[in-house]
Amino acid sequence: MSLDSLIANTIRDDVRKDHIYHVPDASGFVKLDAMENPYELPEHLHRELSRRLADAALNRYPVASYATLKQRIRARLGVPAGYDVMLGNGSDELIAIMAQACAHQDRRAVMLAPVPAFVMFQRSAMTAGMDFVGVPLKDDLTLDLPAMLAAIAQHKPSLVFLAYPNNPTGNLFNAGEMVQIIQALGDTGLCVVDEAYEPFAQQSFMGRLPEFPNLIVMRTLSKLGLAGIRLGYMSCAPALLEQFDKIRPPYNVNVLSQAAAEFCLDHIEVLNEQAALLRVERSKLLQALAELPGVKVFPSAANFILIRVPNADDAHAKLLSRKVLIKNVGRMHHVLANCLRITVSTPEENAIMLDGLKAALAV
Numbered sequence: 102m103s104l105d106s107l108i109a110n111t112i113r114d115d116v117r118k119d120h121i122y123h124v125p126d127a128s129g130f131v132k133l134d135a136m137e138n139p140y141e142l143p144e145h146l147h148r149e150l151s152r153r154l155a156d157a158a159l160n161r162y163p164v165a166s167y168a169t170l171k172q173r174i175r176a177r178l179g180v181p182a183g184y185d186v187m188l189g190n191g192s193d194e195l196i197a198i199m200a201q202a203c204a205h206q207d208r209r210a211v212m213l214a215p216v217p218a219f220v221m222f223q224r225s226a227m228t229a230g231m232d233f234v235g236v237p238l239k240d241d242l243t244l245d246l247p248a249m250l251a252a253i254a255q256h257k258p259s260l261v262f263l264a265y266p267n268n269p270t271g272n273l274f275n276a277g278e279m280v281q282i283i284q285a286l287g288d289t290g291l292c293v294v295d296e297a298y299e300p301f302a303q304q305s306f307m308g309r310l311p312e313f314p315n316l317i318v319m320r321t322l323s324k325l326g327l328a329g330i331r332l333g334y335m336s337c338a339p340a341l342l343e344q345f346d347k348i349r350p351p352y353n354v355n356v357l358s359q360a361a362a363e364f365c366l367d368h369i370e371v372l373n374e375q376a377a378l379l380r381v382e383r384s385k386l387l388q389a390l391a392e393l394p395g396v397k398v399f400p401s402a403a404n405f406i407l408i409r410v411p412n413a414d415d416a417h418a419k420l421l422s423r424k425v426l427i428k429n430v431g432r433m434h435h436v437l438a439n440c441l442r443i444t445v446s447t448p449e450e451n452a453i454m455l456d457g458l459k460a461a462l463a464v
Contacts, residue, residue: 200229271401419461
């Protein structure tokens with residue numbers, strides 16, 4: 102038996118042609134490539150959380166309803182009255198669940214999003230068996246509304262994803278244009294507003310859920326400071342949420358993540374204060390980057406900043422040599438040519454990155 106033949110005969114062609122999502126080893130680096138919160142919990146909260154985790158019943162499955170955690174999310178994170186949330190092992194799982202639920206077996210199913218966008222939109226479409234249609238952003242990284250509306254009319258997507266703010270560009274799309282897209286979908290398509298960076302944008306569609314039956318708002322606790330526990334949540338009309346819950350694995354959030362999330366939501370003010378610090382640092386970093394010769398800085402409402410430099414590959418390599426890890430997005434899409442994405446971090450780490458970037462640009 103040939104292993105190559107076995108794989109060819111059993112694994113889907115599109116999966117075999119795809120590549121594994123690569124996460125670089127960041128050991129020993131100033132890590133500014135993954136939009137993480139650089140701040141840890143204060144020591145007294147860290148000790149209390151350790152005790153809480155030690156009491157978790159690791160020999161038992163989680164309570165499948167996750168009622169306590171969901172109640173905290175609804176109470177503290179702005180979910181409208183009468184709306185529930187569904188939890189996921191990070192936003193990635195929620196995206197995959199929605200794709201699976203909307204991948205019709207009897208007709209062509211389409212997911213649509215402006216591009217460049219979060220890579221997991223397209224990957225989840227592929228693994229669910231949906232077609233992915235990407236509508237390029239304009240050169241200024243704003244929505245091409247006529248092209249979006251034309252693509253909706255042509256392809257009749259079941260799912261449209263709009264990241265607010267967008268990753269990897271960092272900007273907020275025009276809210277009025279987003280509403281036009283939601284309305285254009287009518288009762289044939291769902292619009293998912295991905296608000297992963299809401300703590301830094303402080304603008305949201307969550308409160309508008311009652312206006313639009315086809316609107317879904319998805320968020321994560323990762324960017325707020327809990328990337329390690331992998332917890333995402335989404336909300337939409339109750340009858341619609343029930344359909345997605347049929348796809349969700351019954352114990353998809355482990356007891357340690359549940360306990361950590363409940364504890365941190367009880368101390369949400371600490372995480373909000375950290376987000377406020379990062380918003381201040383974002384403003385400082387935007388200004389400092391704009392003062393560098395040859396650097397174009399794009400507006401950001403997230404906890405990262407997109408810049409364009411004369412040679413992104415060269416600058417990225419020189420920063421790596423200085424043990425500074427940022428994201429080279431220049432090859433993702435033509436509108437990102439020679440662009441780098443930099444996570445906003447502490448003043449100390451931001452200074453290290455700036456010194457490295459200045460040196461990289463000067464050579």
